[in-house]
């Protein structure tokens with residue numbers, strides 16, 4: 001399907017006010033998403049929250065089908081979450097680690113995940129090893145293979161980091177994980193909606209993602225995928241009367257599906273909105289949307305690299321829609337502020353978000369301009385003019 005960019009922009013009122021290049025922070029919702037959320041809130045206002053939920057159950061349930069279709073799994077393998085971190089934590093803290101076990105991760109790993117590894121290390125004595133990157137900047141898959149021994153109990157990596165264009169070779173890493181039968185947790189927070197993500201092709205056991213970034217869903221939404229065959233190897237860190245049933249005074253029974261990683265209460269309007277956002281993307285086709293946004297980012301990198309004093313900082317053999325750069329003199333925050341005054345939204349990635357990677361590259365912070373398919377070449381020109 002060819003994308004009708006004018007129509008897609010008409011669906012996106014925010015583009016009239018701003019040049020939104022902070023899609024890796026939170027993308028602009030399209031109107032159908034906003035309308036679905038609002039419609040459900042109106043229903044809650046009119047008849048009550050639980051009553052509205054009962055009436056809108058098909059729309060709520062639809063969200064599981066939409067996500068399952070997008071990432072190629074079964075709806076029973078999806079647990080909804082409040083955000084990517086929430087989903088990730090339900091998986092990670094469900095892993096049975098013991099002293100001496102090893103977790104292998106990548107250099108561009110997200111702060112929240114590494115903090116989780118470090119907490120687990122303090123708690124259980126698990127050891128964390130960073131797999132080196134290759135010359136391109138992506139995880140070195142051969143080095144990963146060499147680091148594997150019987151103590152490795154988890155391979156846990158970020159597919160697309162928060163701080164740049166790098167796309168880690170998730171499927172190649174999956175082949176190693178499968179060959180050695182090691183659990184594989186993929187943080188696909190920036191990847192889902194940005195590039196095609198197929199859990200079967202990647203070979204991951206667990207995957208977390210968020211709603212508000214490249215999926216263009218409402219804030220406060222996310223999900224966790226857990227492979228059916230792997231589900232019983234995880235112990236949900238928390239259970240309630242939604243994830244399990246209280247069956248006797250001394251026992252309970254957990255649900256069979258991935259909803260054992262959820263809890264009872266949801267913002268139903270936001271969940272419905274997420275389903276509409278994923279359906280919207282499925283209708284456009286992730287191959288097309290990804291191709292377009294990566295093309296825009298590539299053009300932006302080429303043009304930015306010609307501006308005196310600016311350095312494009314993206315690494316990796318494969319690059320996505322996140323473009324990062326530094327200036328010889330001006331701090332990233334100042335550039336963000338100056339761009340904001342000309343209605344251009346960008347963000348700043350600072351060292352604490354991906355400390356290992358920033359320290360290795362000796363960078364304190366970066367300007368991050370993250371592109372979506374609804375951005376345009378004219379918007380790139382406006383960015384270049386403002387920066388020049």
Ligand SMILES: Cc1ncc(COP(=O)(O)O)c(C=O)c1O
Nearest residue numbers: 083084085110158161162189210
């Ligand atoms: C790579 C990566 N992982 C995880 C997260 C956390 O996502 P959330 O804020 O939805 O929990 C982010 C957010 O920026 C991210 O970039």
